[in-house]
Structure formats: structure tokens, C-alpha cells
Amino acid sequence: MEYKYIITDINNKIFCCIYTSDNTCHYLKPLDSGSVVGNIYVGRVENVVKNINAAFIEIEDKQKCYYSIPDNKAPIFFNEKNNPAICQGDRILVKVITEPLKTKPAKVSSKIELTGNYSVVSNDVKGVHISKKIKSNETITEIKKRVADILIQKQQEAIEKTGYDYLSNFGIILRSGCADADIDDIIKDVNTLCDEYTDMLQKAVFSKFYTLVHKDRPGYIEEIVHLSGKDSVEIITDIPAIYNELETYLPHSSNISIRMYKDELWPLYKLYSIEKEIDTALSKKVWLKSGGYLIIEQTEALSVIDVNSGKNVAKAKSMEAIEASALKTNLEAADKLCQQIKVRNLSGIIIVDFINMNQRNCDILMEHLKSLAKKDIVNTTIVDITKLGLVEITRKKIGKSLSESLNKA
Template identity: 40%
Template sequence: MNKKLVITRINNRIISSVYEDLNMTEVNISEENTTGLHNIYLGRVENIVKNINCAFVEIEKGIKCYYSLDENTNHVFLNRKNSDKVNVGDLLLVQISKEGIKSKLPSLSCDINLPGKYVVLVRDATNIMVSNKIKDKNRCGAIKSLLNPLMNDTVNQFGYIVRTNAEMADDNSIFAEASKLKEKYEHIMEIAPFRGAFTQVYCSDPSYIDDIMNIKTIELESIITDEVDLYEELKSYFENGYSNELGKLKLYEDKLLSLSKLYNVEGSIRNAINKKVWLKSGGYLVIEPTEALTVIDVNTGKFAGNKKIKEDTFLKINLEAADEIGKQLKLRNLSGIIIVDFINQSTPENKQILWDAFDKIVNKDSISTTLVDMTKLDLVELTRKKIRKPLHETCNELFLKI
């Protein structure tokens, strides 16, 4: 199924949304000129909390972030040190790894990574890792051989993660991107020791360019925007390394019907945060995000199937619900702990069918999602990695008065 990426501006917010057959499947609402995901700073340690083994690091005047001392062990100190222990006043090279969500501060990492469309450069590795979604072993080996010379010719330790998009890309494009990321990384490591606290040494691409990098190239049919400045920025992005994709970029210029009205962007977002989601069978989901976790309840609703054959009826609704939940996780950007209350299945065979189908669905997600367990109460537990704010929060904080 071909996808269209629609990028527009509403109320001074940039709305980047993916459409499949005029249905919104993903959306990202971002505020311009904010402290962005993947930006790299020289931060100063302001406080250390021993009972939760973390530090709070100030990256700009008045902007503090959470720095886990359990997750971060290979620190990049920019001041003279006699040990590897983090102390108040230390200068650290850090990257924003997660956006702040509600009352939680943004999270920082010492494991610098620079994402590209085909590869991601990672500081905490010394080898080349390939996405497990690339099944062709010969192609995996060829890409590794292509990138190996870049690994050998460097004074800084790093590795590469090869993304799914690399499978169909030509070798010249992959090598050019990997070389550019290496140059950026070496520049960062070269200038960082000579900068002061609160210096931003790397500015990540805007979130709508991240969206382009995260979509499979072969699935992306077109990129449409009605904002001239965004069009020029996107054009520059494609001209500098991805010229083969430039033909997909289109500037929408119809003055009678705005791009947001054509694709019903506002209406689609309103629908995307409704608690109730109807299924084609007549069943429905109720999605309730809370501070601690998200709860999803599956109901038979107006299902018009044969209720005498309850077990088959319930399995049919559950399978349809599992597919829809996979879509809603991406559309609403739900993350953290998620509990799904499917309709109870009485036979172990049908429980396994549901589990296998749901596992296959969530494994297609580009964001790490893991099925954890099915409890004795038939509640399915899963987790989805937190990276950006969920849609309901960006709506409440940034977009209109939804």
C-alpha cells in the first residue's frame, strides 16, 4: 500500500501525517524552535540523586534533563577527571533520547547516535549490525563489506546499524550517507572539548524529516506540503544525498482548497483521540491513557455474527481488534505499559491463535514493541518504547483546543 506524507502548518505547529488511501495512519505534531529529540549538548551536572541512581543535567539555562546512571555507563566527560564517577559540576556530552512527557523531564543518553535513512551511526558499538527485517543474508553481508572501510579509518569508536531502507538502496547512496554521518560524528567529537557548558554541538533534523527517514522508501509515493519554506527545506534535504527521491516532493498551491482541508487533517486528528474506536464487525475498542499505563478494552458491541457459536465469534472480533490496536498504537503514538482486555477465549488453541496474530502485528511496528504476557485473567501485557509524546498530549499542549 502506497503512502503519502502530508506536511502542513496549523496554528504555528507543523503537522506531519502519513496517509494510506486518504486514511491517516500516523501523525506528528511539533512546535517550531524547541529543544529537539536527538540534539546534542554539553551539559553540566546539577544534581545527583543516589536513591534512584540518576543525575539531573542542565543542557541550556533553566532546562534540566534526566540522566540515568544505570543506563548510561560510558560517559563522555569534557572536564578533567581522575575517575569515571559522575559528580556535580561535571561537563558531559549528552543527547536527548526521549522527549519530556507530562511531568517527566526529557531523558539524556551518553550513547550518541546519528540517524540516517539507510544507516544509524552509534557511539556505543564497534561493529556493523543489520536490521533483522532484512532477511537476505547475501545483502546483509554485502552492506557490511561496503561499510567496513569506514570503520577501520577512524580515531573515534563507533558502529553502524543498517536500517530496513538499505535493503533496496544502491550501494553509492548507502556509502555516501554513512560517510556523511561519520564526518558529522568526528566533527562533534573534535569541537566538543573546546566548547563551554550549555553549548549545542549538533542540531537534529526537523521531526518531519525524521518521518521521511522512518518510512520505507518503496512504500512512500509522495511528499506534499503547502508551505514554501518547508518545501525549500525538504528540497535541500533531498538534493544533499537523496536526489533519487526528489521527484516525490510536491508543492501544493491550490488557493481555493487548503491542503489541511483536502486531507481533513484536523478532523482526522480529532477522530484519532476519541476513546471509542468502532470495528467493521460492529465491535469496538475503548482506549484509556492514564498516567501509569494505557488500557484498551475490546467489546462485542453491535456484532451481528452467530452468537450461538460464541468461541468463533469472540475469536473473530479479537483478531480484528488486534489488527486495529496495532494501527492505533502508531496513530496515537501510545507507549510505555499497555494492557489489552480482549474478549475471553475459553480454549487454549484460540488463545494461542490470538497471541501469535497479535505478536506478528506488533512486530511490524518501527518502534520497539514487545508482547510480555497473557495473565490468568486473559489480559495481554505489552510495552512500546517511549520516544515522542503521545498524540493526546501534543493535542492538549500544542494543537488547537481539542
């Protein structure tokens, strides 16, 4: 698939948008320069709450973050301890994995990993692992062997830099982009990332509470690298500073092209009608070309989508014609609502009330929904259709929804 990744300024706010080859917008969000997601800190355990099996850890500016104890089996402590259990006052290395949202604090994890263009260094794996998306061959086997030798060397360097054997417990994952990359570029990426990782550990050992020991690269860079793993991505921006960041961080790949847009008479956001996409994504009512419409409501617990036939009312009186009309409207609604789910970045539980149909047409609709869900870059599952005819969808939470990002929730 071919993607266009647009980064543009609208009323002094930078937006990132993803368009497919048919010029359909599938992703839209403001660029948050103040995000702490991906940053790694030396945190202080402020409190351990046993009844929820969690701890609250303070990072910079004494911001409290939620830490799940069962989900973090190998915490990295920098203070002397008599037991492996997390305790109040511990000096612990954590990575921010989600932003604070409304009354919920940010979440942190002891899974410490740095992500490069072709590799990931993580304390959550041992040895060298290869992405499941890569088919094994002689070249990949040779790369894995060379990377394994580098890993042994870098683990020894980690011990020498920090003075602690346990800080050498990290491994390497080779990303899907390795399949088409030059071997020298992969080895360079692995070496650079391992050096960053060991330097980060060395800094953390001698740092005080709340210290930022690693700032992650911009989130949109990682999104582009992820997309380019198996698809071609053309990045277009009209912001010189963003263009320079793209040139600095992105790998030289045949799947990635970068273009600086210059046209004072016709701005980039107008060329792709981004303002219209934003207005539609913030609207409760979304029209379909057939005359039907969607009602999309986002609540604290779940999101609800209602499909209505609207002006698309079948004139024919036969049951077959009515069923055919309902199926046509529902299939069009499925395309639109899946697009809107992605643009709005809805997550968690999503309930859809389609127009009532017979079982045969319901099966056709469900298969169509499942095929659409597979195209989403965020993990999306079409669960089932209930006895009341409601379709259940779940979607992994990745960041804030569009309305939350724009403070319109």
C-alpha cells in the same frame, strides 16, 4: 508496503500523518519545531544521586536532565579527572534522547551518534557494522571494506582536531537503505557524517557548559528515511518551507517521491480527512462498523481498552452463533484498536478487555493480534492473555502521545 506521508497545516499547526495504500491512517502527530530530542550538548553534572544510581545534568537554559549511570558505560568528559566516575561539576558530552513529560525531566545519554541517510556514526560501536536487514554479498563486502578505510582516516583526523586520542573511539553502522543505494552516494554520506562528527567533537572540546554543539535534523526526516529503507514512501505537503527541507535533507532514492500539493479549493487536510482522524483519536469512544465500540482510557500507569458489542448483538440463540458473532466483533476491534494505538502513540502497558470467547477463538484472536503487532513500526509485543481474559500488550515509548502533544491529557 507503500506509504503516504502527509505534512499539512491545520489551524496554524503542522501535522505529520502516515497512510497506507488502503488510505488507513496509522500515524498522526503535530510537528514540534521546539523539540530538543537528538540535540547534543556540553552539559554540566549538577548532582549525582547514588541511591537511584543516576545523575542530573544541566543543558541549555540550565534545564535539568536525567542521566542513568548504569546505562552509560563510556561517558565523554572534557575536564581533568582523577577517576572515571561521574562527579558533580563534570563537563560531559550528552545527547537528548527523550523530551520532558509532565513531572519527568528529559533524558540524556553518553551514547553520541549522528544519523545520515545511509550510515550512523556512533561512539557506542567499534569498527564497521552492517544492518541485520541487509543480506551480505560481494557489493556489501566491498562497501564495508571502503568504509573501514575511511573510518581509520577519520579517527586520525579526530585526534588531530581535538588533541585527544580517546575521542577517536567511534565506529560506523551501515543502514538498511545501503542495499539499494549507489556506492558513491553511500561513501559521500559516510564522509560527510564523519566530518560532522569530528567537527562536533572539536567544537565540544573548546565549548563552555550548556553549549549546543550539534542540532539534529528534523525528526520527520528521520522517520521518512527509516520507512524508505524497505518500503516506498510518497511525501505530500502543501507547505513550501517543508517541501524545501524535504528536497534538502532526503536522499535521492527510488523508494522516495516528493510532491507539492496545490489546490486552494480543497485543502490537503480535507482531502485525507485529517481533522476527523484527530477528533476520533482524541475521543474516549470509538465506534466499529459492526455496531460495536471501543472505550480507550489513557492513565499515568497504563492504557486500558474495553471492547463492547454495542448494537452488534447476535439474534441467534445457539452457542455457535454467539461465539461466531463475538469472534467477528473481536477481530474487527483488534484491527481498530491496533490502528488507534498507533495513531494515539500509546506506549508502555496496554490492557485490552475483549468480549469473552471460548479458548479456540481466543487463540485465533491472539494470532491475529500478533500479526498486527508485527506491522507496527514501533516495537510492540503481545504478551499474553490472563486468566481473567485480559490481553496484555507492551509498546516502546517513542515521544509523547497525541493527547500529550496537543495538551489534551
